[in-house]
Amino acid sequence: MQYTQSQIRELISISVDAFRTWRNAIPALSLHKGHAPSFTPGDVVAIAIVAELVRHFGVRVGTVGDRFDLLFKECRGKSWRSLESCVALIEIDNFRLVDASVAHRCSPDASSLCVPCAPIIARLRSALTATEVDQEQGHLQFPPTSVAVQPERREKRA
Numbered sequence: 001m002q003y004t005q006s007q008i009r010e011l012i013s014i015s016v017d018a019f020r021t022w023r024n025a026i027p028a029l030s031l032h033k034g035h036a037p038s039f040t041p042g043d044v045v046a047i048a049i050v051a052e053l054v055r056h057f058g059v060r061v062g063t064v065g066d067r068f069d070l071l072f073k074e075c076r077g078k079s080w081r082s083l084e085s086c087v088a089l090i091e092i093d094n095f096r097l098v099d100a101s102v103a104h105r106c107s108p109d110a111s112s113l114c115v116p117c118a119p120i121i122a123r124l125r126s127a128l129t130a131t132e133v134d135q136e137q138g139h140l141q142f143p144p145t146s147v148a149v150q151p152e153r154r155e156k157r158a
Contacts (some may be wrong), residue, residue: 001019001041002037002038002039002040003037003039003040003041003043003044004017004035004036004037004038004039005019005032005035005039006035007037008039008043008044008047010127011044011048011124011127011128012044012047012048012051013051014051021061021062022047022050022061022065025061025062025065025068026061026065026066026068026069026072027065027066027069028046028068028069028073028076029047040076040077040153041077041078041079041080042072042076042077042078042083043072043073043076043142044124045075045078045080045083045117045120045121045124046068046071046072046074046075046076048073048120048123048124049071049088049115049117049120050068050071051121052115053113053115054092057065057131067094067095068095070094070095071088071090071095071097074088074095074096074097075097076144080121080124080125081083083097083117083118083121084117084118084121085097085099085100085101085118085124085140086098086099086100086117087100087115087116088103088114088115088116089112089113089114089115089119090112090113090115091110091111091112092110092111092112097117099110100118
């Protein structure tokens with residue numbers, strides 16, 4: 001399944017302007033042109049990680065945008081199931097995905113940020129299923145009523 005820009009913005013709750021800025025700053029996002037669905041599930045997780053870094057850690061996308069390419073390359077082509085057990089490890093000059101069980105064994109002599117993918121994917125799934133439930137059937141504008149059967153008309157032939 002592939003996602004459009006508007007679906008991603010809705011899932012991750014980012015504005016059109018923010019997405020446009022990110023697309024200009026991150027080379028991997030600038031490859032996606034137009035409104036056709038072109039984002040993979042891995043791309044959606046990578047964008048959600050970027051959103052997490054911006055919201056909770058104050059990371060400026062314009063400052064490290066070119067290094068986010070590594071994150072997109074790591075996530076692209078991977079399913080949400082395989083990404084659930086990963087942690088995005090953001091180091092000074094590197095972005096990589098590591099298994100959550102080995103994330104605590106990172107190099108203690110380098111500064112890094114650690115973003116677990118499981119809660120992000122849980123939020124994405126929840127948002128997707130919430131929109132599916134809402135769209136199953138809308139409320140009826142008018143109550144159902146029975147319609148009387150009209151008697152058959154006979155046409156006169158000449």
